[in-house]
Amino acid sequence: MLPTGTGASLSTILTALRSPDARLDAPVDTGHPAGLSAANGYGFVDTRRPVLVLNDVTKTYPNGRDALKDVDLVVPEGDFVFLVGASGAGKSTLMKLLIRDELATQGTVILDGDDMARLPRRKVPMVRRKIGIVFQDFKLLPTKTVRENIAFALEVTGTSRRRIRPAVERALALVGLTAQAEQYPKQLSGGEQQRTAIARALVHDPKIVIADEPTGNLDPLISWEILQLLLRINELGVTVLMATHDADIVTALRKRVVALEEGRVIRDEIGGGYHRAG
Numbered sequence: 001m002l003p004t005g006t007g008a009s010l011s012t013i014l015t016a017l018r019s020p021d022a023r024l025d026a027p028v029d030t031g032h033p034a035g036l037s038a039a040n041g042y043g044f045v046d047t048r049r050p051v052l053v054l055n056d057v058t059k060t061y062p063n064g065r066d067a068l069k070d071v072d073l074v075v076p077e078g079d080f081v082f083l084v085g086a087s088g089a090g091k092s093t094l095m096k097l098l099i100r101d102e103l104a105t106q107g108t109v110i111l112d113g114d115d116m117a118r119l120p121r122r123k124v125p126m127v128r129r130k131i132g133i134v135f136q137d138f139k140l141l142p143t144k145t146v147r148e149n150i151a152f153a154l155e156v157t158g159t160s161r162r163r164i165r166p167a168v169e170r171a172l173a174l175v176g177l178t179a180q181a182e183q184y185p186k187q188l189s190g191g192e193q194q195r196t197a198i199a200r201a202l203v204h205d206p207k208i209v210i211a212d213e214p215t216g217n218l219d220p221l222i223s224w225e226i227l228q229l230l231l232r233i234n235e236l237g238v239t240v241l242m243a244t245h246d247a248d249i250v251t252a253l254r255k256r257v258v259a260l261e262e263g264r265v266i267r268d269e270i271g272g273g274y275h276r277a278g
Helices: 010-018 091-098 121-128 146-155 161-175 190-202 220-235 247-253
Strands: 050-060 066-076 080-084 106-111 131-134 208-212 239-243 256-261 264-269
Touching: 050 091, 050 239, 066 091, 066 239, 066 264, 080 091, 080 220, 080 247, 091 106, 091 208, 091 239, 131 190, 146 161, 146 190, 161 190, 161 220, 190 208, 190 220, 208 220, 220 239, 220 247
Parallel strands: 080 239, 080 256, 131 208, 208 239
Antiparallel strands: 050 066, 050 106, 256 264
């Protein structure tokens, strides 16, 4: 166990993670009884290990603009986190750092024990398999069926056909699309396309699902169906980080809320709403 104690800093967590004697999959003990959390949101509900740790992360672009500034964030295994903020607040940049599309200018990003900045190029595809990504615009391949779109996520990693078939069937069943498996994206509703995208994100058993505005192109009823699916996935133990502008969903579900403004974390609240209470 990584002994951080109540109110411990992220630097302490990082030091423990980097110790030659430390297990990178060890849980973090924040000193809070199970079911309780620190008021500032940086403590854990229990002693789950951290899947994601950002310590003093800044991302500065060549024009001098700080897209992220001094961001500290810890996401434990099995958490469900809403990432909120206005356009340009830094949500997309943060997600790019998590999937290593970009590197931080300053600070450390650790995903499931791997320091993303120090990751050898050959290891990047392996680490990305720990992440399932769900996009607002689905990004399905139009010439492939639902089944083929899901299978493709495994084919590109060199997974054997013997393993692909049962994995795809499980993913189809989970999202309720077994009957639509041979249809093409243009034959599907928006909600069915997003469920296909979620199945594709899950088929390789990721540690964390990163959903970027997954309900942004859907009507309210279908949006709630997609949210129920993500909640079910989270109940199975998958960590979910979801960027959204949907205030109704965030406020109704009362999950953990991390709010960004001009690249800074201005609020990290367990059981929060879209807007700060009061």
